[in-house]
Amino acid sequence: MTFKALLVEKDDEGKTSASVQDLDDSRLPDGDVTVAVDYSTVNYKDGLCIGPGGGLVRTYPHVPGIDFAGTVETSSDDRYKPGDKVVLTGWRVGEVWWGGYAQKACVKADWLVPLPSGLSTRDAMAIGTAGFTAMLAVMALEDHGLKPGNGPVLVTGAAGGVGSVATAILANLGYEVAAVTGRPETEDYLKSLGATQIVARTEINETVKRPLESETWAGCIDAVGGPMLARVLGQMKYGASVAAVGLAGGASLPATVIPFILRGVNLLGIDSVMRPHEDRIRAWTRLASDLPMEKLHAMIQPATLSDLPELGAAILKGQVKGRVVVDVNA
Template identity: 50%
Template sequence: MSDTFNAIVFDNVDDVKKGRLTELSAADLTDEKVHVDVSYSTVNYKDGLALSEHSQVPIIQKPPLIGGIDLAGTVTESSDSRWQAGDRVLVNGYGLSERHHGGYAQKAHINPDFLIRVPDAISLEQAMAIGTAGYTAMLCVLAIEDHGVKPEDGKVLVTGASGGVGTVAISLLSSLGYDVVASSGRVAENGDFLKGLGASELIERDALSRDSKPVEKETWAAVVDCVGGKTLATAIAQTQYAGIVTMCGLTGGSTIQTTVIPFILRAVRLAGIDSVMAPLDLRQRAWDRLAEILDLNKLAEIYSIEPLAKVPELTDKILQGKVKGRIVIDVNA
C-alpha cells in the first residue's frame, strides 16, 4: 500500500487562491482519532466561495488547506470507541476547508465528534450526491414540518431551484405531498428537469428578484430560500399568515430590505438554517429522514460524477451559475 495519496490543496499565491493536485503523506494530516479512506466528496456553492480564485470571501482561515466541506468514506483506524474499522461515515461542514483539512483527498484524519454514520439505505456515492446541499435542504424541510405546515396548507416556494439545495428540496417536498413552486433564472433551460423532480409550477427569477412592498398577496405557506437579497424580501412579503420562510443561501445577496410588517401582522417566521455547526442529534435526524423519504431514482437525475483533478475548474463554474444540480467528486478517479 502506498504511503502517499492525492489531494487538492488550496493556498494563497500572490494574494490569489490557487488549488493544485498534489501528493501528500499521512504526516501532512493533523493527528486525529479516526482515520478514513475517502471515497467521494462533492462541490457545493460554499466550496466555490471558499476555493475559487474569483471569490474574495475569506473562508479558508488556515492555508494551505485541503479543500472540500464534505466527505464520505470508510473508517480504517480508530482510537475512539464510537467508531470501528469498516464503518461507513460522512462529514458535512464543521469547519472542513475552513480550519480543518477537507474532503478533496483520498485520506482524512477526522475528529470523531464530526462523524455521522451513513444510513444503510444510502451508498457513499449517494451520500455525496446529497452532500451539504441536500442535507441543508432536509434541514429546511424539517423546519417547515416542525412549524406545523402541512401539504393542504398551500404552496411551498423553492428559490434558486436549479441549484444543489433547490433540486433536493423540490424532490423531498414533492415526495411528502407538498405543492412545490420552483423559482429559477434558468426556467427555459431547466424547466422540464425541475418538473421531473416534482415542481408543479415554475416562475422566473425576475418575478421575485425585484423591489417589493412590505406585504404583498399571501401566496406561500412556506418558503425554502437559497438566494437571499431581493428574492428573499419578496418571498417574505408574499408568505401567508403564520407561514415560515427558511433561509439558507446568499447567491442573490447577503442583505435584505424588509420591514417588521410581515412578522407582526402576519406572524411570519423567518428561520435561519445552519448546516455547518448544527448539533449532532439534528444532523443524524436529517440524514435518517433523507434515507427514509428521498427518492433515490430522482437523486440519480440530479448529479454527475467528476474526477478530483477537475475541482478547481468546478469551483469556478458553480459560482458562475453554470452547474445544474449536484456534482460528486470521485477522489480516486
C-alpha cells in the same frame, strides 16, 4: 504511504493555485479518526476555498472539500472502528481544517455521522451539505406547522444543489412545489424532480413598495436572500414560515417588519455547519427515507479531483446544476 489530494497553495504575491498532488500521510492533521474517502461534492464554499478563499481558509497549503463520505481506516474513538461507513458535513472542515478533496481525511470523531442504512457513500455525497441543508429546512417548516394541503411551497434557487433536493423531497412528501429559476433551460429538469409550477426569477427578484401582497405561499425554502427574500415575505400566507438557507442574491434584507406583525410570518434561519449531532442523525435518517433515490441519481454530475478547479469557478458563477459527486479515487 501517500495519498492524492487537491492542494491549494498561495504564493508570495497572495495568488492561489490548485493542483492534484501526492501527499505523505504525515501531512494529515491530527484527529481521532482517519477515513479512506470515497466521494466528495462541490458547494459554493468549496468554490471559494479552491479559489481566492473568500476569507474562509486560515492557512495554506490547504485541502478543501467541506463534505466527504468513506470508510474508517483507523480510530482512537470507541464509537468508530475500521470498516465503518461514515459521512461528514460542516464543522468548518474544508475551510479551517483539511477536507474531503483527498483520498484520506483525518478528523474529530464528534464531526462524523454513521452512514444511514440504505444509502451508499456515493448517495451521501449526491446529498452532501446541500441536501442535508434542504432536509433541515423541510424539517423546520414542518416543525412550524407546514402540512401537505396547506398550499404551494416556494423554493427559490430551485435548480441549485439545495433547491434541487428540497424540490424532490417536498414533492415526494405530497407538497405542491413552486420552483423559482432564472434559467429557462432548467424547467424540464425541475418538473422531473416534482415541481408543479415554475416561477421566473424576474417575477419576484425585486422589492415592491407594498409591504404585503396577496397571500400566496404556504411555506418557502429560500437560498437567495436579498430583495427576493424581502419580496417573498410579503407574499406568505398567514402564519406561514420561510426557511432561509443561503444568500446567492445578497446578504442584505430590504424588508419591513409588517409581514411578521400583521401576518405572523416566521423567518427561520437554517445553519448546517455547527448543527448538533442529534439533529444530524434525525436529518440523515429522514433523507434515507424521504428523498427518492431515482430523482437524486438524476441530479448527479460525476467529477474527479482534476475537474475541481474548473467546477469551483463555475459554481461561483451559478453555472452548476444539481449535484456534483466527486470520485476522489478516479
